[in-house]
Amino acid sequence: MDASVIVVGAGPAGLMLAGELRLAGVDTIVLERLPERTGESRGIGFTIRTMEVFDQRGLLPRFGEIQTSEAGHFGGLPLDLAVLDAAHASARAVPQSTTETVLETWAKELGADIRRGVEVTGLAEDGEGVSVIVRNSARALRARYVVGCDGGRSTVRKLVGFDFPGTPATTELFLADLKGVDLEPRMAGQHTGGGLVMVAKLPGGIHRIIVGERGTPPRRRSGPPEFSEVADVWKRLTDIDISGAEPVWASAFSDAARQVTEYRRGRVLLSGDAAHVHLPAGGQGMNTSVQDSVNLGWKLAAVVKGTAGEALLDSYHEERHEVGRRLLVNTRAQSLLLLGREEVSPVREVLGELLDHSEVVRHLAARVSGLDIRYDVGSGRSPLLGARLPQLELTWARRRTTSTALLRAGRGVLFDLDDNATLRGRAEAWRDRVDIVTAAPVGVPDGSVLKGTSAVLVRPDGHVAWAAPGSHHDLPMALDRWFGPAR
Numbered sequence: 001m002d003a004s005v006i007v008v009g010a011g012p013a014g015l016m017l018a019g020e021l022r023l024a025g026v027d028t029i030v031l032e033r034l035p036e037r038t039g040e041s042r043g044i045g046f047t048i049r050t051m052e053v054f055d056q057r058g059l060l061p062r063f064g065e066i067q068t069s070e071a072g073h074f075g076g077l078p079l080d081l082a083v084l085d086a087a088h089a090s091a092r093a094v095p096q097s098t099t100e101t102v103l104e105t106w107a108k109e110l111g112a113d114i115r116r117g118v119e120v121t122g123l124a125e126d127g128e129g130v131s132v133i134v135r136n137s138a139r140a141l142r143a144r145y146v147v148g149c150d151g152g153r154s155t156v157r158k159l160v161g162f163d164f165p166g167t168p169a170t171t172e173l174f175l176a177d178l179k180g181v182d183l184e185p186r187m188a189g190q191h192t193g194g195g196l197v198m199v200a201k202l203p204g205g206i207h208r209i210i211v212g213e214r215g216t217p218p219r220r221r222s223g224p225p226e227f228s229e230v231a232d233v234w235k236r237l238t239d240i241d242i243s244g245a246e247p248v249w250a251s252a253f254s255d256a257a258r259q260v261t262e263y264r265r266g267r268v269l270l271s272g273d274a275a276h277v278h279l280p281a282g283g284q285g286m287n288t289s290v291q292d293s294v295n296l297g298w299k300l301a302a303v304v305k306g307t308a309g310e311a312l313l314d315s316y317h318e319e320r321h322e323v324g325r326r327l328l329v330n331t332r333a334q335s336l337l338l339l340g341r342e343e344v345s346p347v348r349e350v351l352g353e354l355l356d357h358s359e360v361v362r363h364l365a366a367r368v369s370g371l372d373i374r375y376d377v378g379s380g381r382s383p384l385l386g387a388r389l390p391q392l393e394l395t396w397a398r399r400r401t402t403s404t405a406l407l408r409a410g411r412g413v414l415f416d417l418d419d420n421a422t423l424r425g426r427a428e429a430w431r432d433r434v435d436i437v438t439a440a441p442v443g444v445p446d447g448s449v450l451k452g453t454s455a456v457l458v459r460p461d462g463h464v465a466w467a468a469p470g471s472h473h474d475l476p477m478a479l480d481r482w483f484g485p486a487r
Contacts, residue, residue, distance in 0.1 A: 003029040003113070004304045006132055006143040008120050008156050010034075012043070012096065013272025013289035014149030015103035015114075019057070020297025022110035023410035026304050029141065030107070031134065033150075035117035037104075040249050041095035041177055043286030044200060044208060048081065049370030050287040051088035052388065053294050056407040056462050062102045067092045073282065074330075074364045075337025076191045077352055083362045084371055087391040087404070093202050096286065120150075123159045123268065130267050144304060147269045149293070154274035160265055166258030166277075167332070171195075171339050172219060173212030173253055173279075174230040181245035183207050191348070194237050196338045206248060211237060214339050218254045225252045255279045255335045257328045263317040271296055276324040281334040282368050288327055291370065292320050298410060298460035307433055308484035319375045330367055375463055378478065382470025383449045388462050392450055396439035403458070410460050411435050412483055414475075418454035423468075423475065429486035430479045457482075 005021055007014045010032035021028045046054070051068075054060050068089035072079040081090060108114060122133030123146060131140040148156025157164065173196070186199040198210040213233050227247040234242050259276045263269060272289030280286075296316045302308035336344055337351070354360045366372035374386040392403040392415070406413050412434040414427050424436050434457075444450050457466035457478055466478035473481075480486065 001129060001143060002141045003027045003143050004145070005029075005300060006031060006130070006141060006146045008132075008146065008148050009150035009154075009272075009274070010037075010100070010104065010114060010116070011149060011151060011272065011289070012099055012103060012286050013274075013293050014147075015100060015107050016290045017147060017149060017271060017293035017297050018107040018112040018114070019103060019110055020294060020410060021301055022107060022112050023057075024298060024301030024305070026301045028112050029143070030112055030114040031118040031120055031132070031141075032114065032116045033119045037097060037100055039097045040251075041097055041202060041206070041208065043096040043099070043280070043283050044092070044202060045094055045283045046091035047282070047284065047287040047368065047370045048084065048086050048088050048090050049373070049388065050290055051091055052086070052391070052404070052462065053291060055088065055404050057106075057410070058405075058408045059102060059106060062106070063091075063094060063098065066094060072365060072368055074368060075281070075334035075348070075351075076196075077337070077348070077355055079355070079361055079365045079368070081365050081369060083358060084365055084369060086369075086371065090369065093200065095202060099286075120155055120159075123156065125267050145267045145269065145300060147271055147296070147300070148274040149271045149289075150274055152273040152277040154270065156268065157260065157270055157274050160268050162265060162270065163261040164258050165261065166328070167256065169218040169254030169256035171212055171214065171255050172216050173210060173255070174225055174233060174250060175208070175210050175253065176227065176230050176250035177202065177248040178207045178209060178242065178245040179205060179248060181207055181242050183209070183240070183242070191338055192237050195233075197234070197237050207245075209234065209242075212255075212339060213237060214341065218256075219252070221252060224250050253280070255332075255339065257332050257335075259321070259324050259328055263321055264313065269296065269300070269313075269316065275320075276327060278328050278331040279335045279338075281331045281338070284327060284331060284368065284370075287370060288323065291323075291373075294461045295320050302433075302484060308482075312482070312484070323373055326367075373463075377463070377465050377482075378471065378473045380467070380471040380473070382453070382464075382467040384453065384456060384464040384467045385471060387449075387464055389456065389458050389464050390448075390450065392444070393442040394437075394439040395442055396437060400442070401439075404462075406435065406437055407458065407460065407462055409435070412460055412465075413437055413458045415439060415456045415458065417441055417456070420455065423455055426475050427479060430483050432487060433483045434479065 070082040119135040124131040130146045195213040200208040231243040271292040416438040455468040
């Protein structure tokens with residue numbers, strides 16, 4: 001074997017997965033078709049959950065000063081994300097090129113082998129692994145598992161024959177980064193009589209615009225659109241002339257919404273846009289892609305290392321396919337609100353009225369922020385089960401820390417919040433995979449989901465696998481399910 005895992009694609013999903021695998025000590029090769037990073041900004045922000053995920057791995061300081069905001073939107077209708085009372089706000093104006101640089105540096109520091117200018121042309125699976133055929137090479141690469149993180153037009157998905165059903169594109173939209181122009185920000189996206197316009201200010205005096213004219217059918221393109229096309233549509237929808245601006249780059253995309261029927265087929269798996277494509281409403285695509293890889297990384301590592309069985313790897317599809325399905329539902333709804341014709345106006349008006357109610361705001365804010373994700377980890381009355389663990393302030397080993405900081409090693413953590421020696425003894429046989437932390441919570445407010453919790457088992461991805469009181473399964477059963485048999 002050349003590596004235990006070969007990751008195809010060095011975008012955010014592939015680089016995050018490579019880092020997660022190396023954090024667990026799994027030898028990993030990343031193959032990228034492009035000879036170097038494009039430097040294009042593309043995705044320009046992080047949802048609250050992605051901020052939490054990056055914090056769990058200690059990555060946030062690498063981004064430098066991050067501009068944050070508690071303002072969000074659903075289909076152009078404003079949302080106050082502050083109602084979620086999370087440790088982080090969402091991030092704005094972080095170009096994807098910066099995200100890829102941070103993640104690639106991290107993955108390389110951990111020992112990932114990233115090879116650029118390598119195009120995958122074939123895959124052949126057998127009982128022991130997968131052969132990866134690359135262009136202009138006489139020898140195939142071998143790995144136990146291959147993960148396609150190669151985007152919406154995924155070669156891996158096509159080579160293996162994953163079903164990719166969904167709704168076809170109805171409208172073409174343009175994205176462009178511009179210099180030499182000064183436009184008023186329209187971060188939420190503005191619904192106009194003829195379509196959608198959005199403006200965001202990026203570092204270096206760059207303006208990001210997105211524009212989509214209702215009823216404009218997608219064109220089959222062999223390259224990016226001419227900037228004159230973008231400027232013409234912008235002028236028609238806003239009556240503002242941007243033709244004199246300097247385009248840094250431009251691209252076209254659509255409102256197509258598709259999702260594979262299975263995220264795993266034997267020894268080949270998919271993560272990120274290779275598994276789901278949709279209108280990039282609120283930047284949820286890149287963020288969901290990163291979170292796909294965080295869910296997959298520790299599971300694939302455990303199977304490769306032999307500490308857990310294939311059932312753990314199957315849970316990747318079970319958990320993330322449902323997340324992807326719900327993602328397509330919310331982005332398709334937003335697409336209708338932003339690009340729909342006049343018959344959608346009554347829906348937009350009624351939804352605007354509903355947003356006067358805090359419960360509705362909280363529901364939609366959690367949906368677009370990734371904080372509503374809850375996995376099936378077994379029954380019980382604790383509201384923590386299956387949800388991500390909110391950041392918990394702790395006193396541990398005579399110092400102040402947080403539950404987030406204690407997840408940075410990429411291992412499971414059993415938080416013993418009641419100094420229970422019996423509990424610790426029951427988990428001792430999993431200590432090679434799970435850190436056992438006896439700590440005292442600091443300042444848990446009344447009404448918090450953490451109030452009254454005496455212990456919580458957290459998976460490496462930050463989701464709660466077991467809690468006391470409130471879980472109907474006992475602790476060893478939960479440890480066995482998520483971390484493999486006792487040793």
